[in-house]
Amino acid sequence: MPNEQVSKITDDSFLHDVIQGLSGKTKTLPCKYFYDERGSVLFDAICELPEYYPTRTELKIMKDNASAIGSSLGKGVLLIEFGSGSSLKTRILLDNLVNPVAYIPVDISEEHLNRSASSLAESYPKLVILPVCADFTEKFSIPETEPADKTVIYFPGSTIGNFEENEAKLLLNRWRRLCVNGGGLLIGIDLIKDPKILEAAYNDEQGVTADFNLNILDRINKELGANFKTTNFTHRAHWDTDKSRVEMHLVSNCQQTALIDGHQITLEEGETIHTESSHKYTFKSFAEIASSANFKSKHVWIDENSWFGVYFLEAV
Numbered sequence: 458m459p460n461e462q463v464s465k466i467t468d469d470s471f472l473h474d475v476i477q478g479l480s481g482k483t484k485t486l487p488c489k490y491f492y493d494e495r496g497s498v499l500f501d502a503i504c505e506l507p508e509y510y511p512t513r514t515e516l517k518i519m520k521d522n523a524s525a526i527g528s529s530l531g532k533g534v535l536l537i538e539f540g541s542g543s544s545l546k547t548r549i550l551l552d553n554l555v556n557p558v559a560y561i562p563v564d565i566s567e568e569h570l571n572r573s574a575s576s577l578a579e580s581y582p583k584l585v586i587l588p589v590c591a592d593f594t595e596k597f598s599i600p601e602t603e604p605a606d607k608t609v610i611y612f613p614g615s616t617i618g619n620f621e622e623n624e625a626k627l628l629l630n631r632w633r634r635l636c637v638n639g640g641g642l643l644i645g646i647d648l649i650k651d652p653k654i655l656e657a658a659y660n661d662e663q664g665v666t667a668d669f670n671l672n673i674l675d676r677i678n679k680e681l682g683a684n685f686k687t688t689n690f691t692h693r694a695h696w697d698t699d700k701s702r703v704e705m706h707l708v709s710n711c712q713q714t715a716l717i718d719g720h721q722i723t724l725e726e727g728e729t730i731h732t733e734s735s736h737k738y739t740f741k742s743f744a745e746i747a748s749s750a751n752f753k754s755k756h757v758w759i760d761e762n763s764w765f766g767v768y769f770l771e772a773v
């Protein structure tokens with residue numbers, strides 16, 4: 458990973474991925490494109506919703522076990538966070554780390570990343586903070602820092618759940634190489650629970666998740682000059698037991714066409730665009746992913762309902 462070019466979203470890759478995703482028999486859009494500036498603000502609003510238990514639950518686990526988590530990570534750590542967003546949970550971690558060498562937040566949403574990094578710099582004036590705007594699924598350079606005792610990767614929010622099992626294994630396996638020599642991965646995992654709770658979390662009453670989902674079409678209109686009529690789509694999220702995931706879709710309310718850079722996209726009434734999967738795990742299914750990426754579980758902290766797990770995994 459080090460010494461490679463920074464990989465940011467370009468208009469070309471965005472256009473390519475959108476056309477490819479919408480041209481197949483089953484229509485999909487990569488969920489990383491949710492996160493333009495508005496998408497990031499909407500995601501933060503989702504985190505505050507009564508139905509959206511993951512952020513609240515993970516934050517409580519972090520707070521309740523802050524000192525034990527800090528001790529597990531140890532001193533002199535280089536902390537790299539993938540998909541850092543507002544770096545909210547990171548503050549609890551930073552408050553409990555001894556002499557961290559630097560904090561490198563990596564996120565695809567540039568304005569939001571820079572705003573979060575500035576706010577963090579005000580709170581932690583002595584900490585070296587080196588934000589990197591990049592797509593973490595691609596290769597990119599990690600900035601040079603003072604030598605660290607070890608590297609710890611932080612990946613909260615169950616963002617891992619947005620990946621198919623084979624993709625998740627590949628991602629973790631790639632990151633493992635960054636945290637050899639006693640480092641590790643601190644990762645938040647959403648666990649399987651009552652489908653009613655899962656579905657409510659992605660179908661909030663205020664419609665913020667619907668706005669977040671529809672924002673991907675607004676972004677395609679704005680950045681790629683397309684002409685989707687967002688009022689012609691309805692947000693849908695449902696739990697799929699067989700696939701152990703909540704799927705988010707945009708359902709076409711009528712037969713319609715849209716133009717994107719000269720490409721005509723046709724949707725039938727009832728046809729959907731699959732925009733996000735959020736996989737949920739059992740302890741066993743996540744252990745299988747971790748071990749196949751050559752990570753060994755050192756500690757796991759869970760809430761009283763066993764809804765969410767924060768794992769510290771050691772690179773084998």
Ligand SMILES: C[S@@+](CC[C@H](N)C(=O)[O-])C[C@H]1O[C@@H](n2cnc3c(N)ncnc32)[C@H](O)[C@@H]1O
Binds near residue numbers: 492616
């Ligand atoms: C589900 S949110 C989690 C945010 C935060 N870590 C939390 O726990 O609340 C996913 C975050 O990852 C970022 N993200 C999604 N896909 C990404 C990618 N491929 N590369 C870099 N960042 C990405 C988004 O911008 C967003 O901030």
